[in-house]
Amino acid sequence: EAQVTQNPRYLITVTGKKLTVTCSQNMNHEYMSWYRQDPGLGLRQIYYSMNVEVTDKGDVPEGYKVSRKEKRNFPLILESPSPNQTSLYFCASSPGVEQYFGPGTRLTVT
Amino acid sequence: DQQVKQNSPSLSVQEGRISILNCDYTNSMFDYFLWYKKYPAEGPTFLISISSIKDKNEDGRFTVFLNKSAKHLSLHIVPSQPGDSAVYFCAASARNSGYALNFGKGTSLLVTP
Numbered sequence: 082e083a084q085v086t087q088n089p090r091y092l093i094t095v096t097g098k099k100l101t102v103t104c105s106q107n108m109n110h111e112y113m114s115w116y117r118q119d120p121g122l123g124l125r126q127i128y129y130s131m132n133v134e135v136t137d138k139g140d141v142p143e144g145y146k147v148s149r150k151e152k153r154n155f156p157l158i159l160e161s162p163s164p165n166q167t168s169l170y171f172c173a174s175s176p177g178v179e180q181y182f183g184p185g186t187r188l189t190v191t
Numbered sequence: 192d193q194q195v196k197q198n199s200p201s202l203s204v205q206e207g208r209i210s211i212l213n214c215d216y217t218n219s220m221f222d223y224f225l226w227y228k229k230y231p232a233e234g235p236t237f238l239i240s241i242s243s244i245k246d247k248n249e250d251g252r253f254t255v256f257l258n259k260s261a262k263h264l265s266l267h268i269v270p271s272q273p274g275d276s277a278v279y280f281c282a283a284s285a286r287n288s289g290y291a292l293n294f295g296k297g298t299s300l301l302v303t304p
Binding site: 085112114116121122123124125126129131139171173175177178179180181182183184185 | 195197223225227232233234235236237240280284289290291292294295296297
């Protein structure tokens with residue numbers, strides 16, 4: 082089944098404790114991206130990757146890092162999480178403009 | 192600044208009637224528009240799209256209309272069904288920005304029996 086998977090689905094952590102949210106797709110898409118969804122703000126792009134080893138900032142990249150060492154994986158790294166990064170995170174991949182989203186990761190930073 | 196705007200946070204429609212969800216945009220460089228549907232605890236799923244060279248695209252019960260001069264698009268669902276109850280996001284993309292999507296804030300649709 083063609084899908085985008087994210088892990089973990091839920092995470093509660095404390096300020097400053099480094100964490101990684103994994104994202105994997107099995108559709109051989111070159112383009113992958115990360116979004117966060119906050120109440121009243123819709124979805125905002127954090128980072129995207131056009132291909133392996135090619136990444137770029139989206140609209141809200143501060144406090145996040147990404148890497149793209151393999152085509153199928155695009156992890157999101159929070160080196161020092163802060164409470165304002167409490168949000169619902171979505172990974173997406175696409176062969177073109179129409180992006181396919183993962184199920185989401187709900188992150189709470191206390 | 193929000194380049195894609197969905198000014199109605201919520202909409203309630205009776206089953207069998209038409210649902211009309213609206214979206215406005217400000218960036219004239221946008222040339223591809225999409226609608227996504229999102230259920231709670233799930234990721235957004237692609238619903239329907241339209242290129243700026245068209246003014247209408249239809250897929251079953253779903254039709255998207257684009258009015259470029261007004262920078263406005265709308266999603267029509269006919270007939271509405273209770274299973275259509277979800278949050279609908281409008282998104283736009285510009286050719287020169289790669290595949291980046293600019294999303295609206297979403298409209299929560301409730302279809303009542």
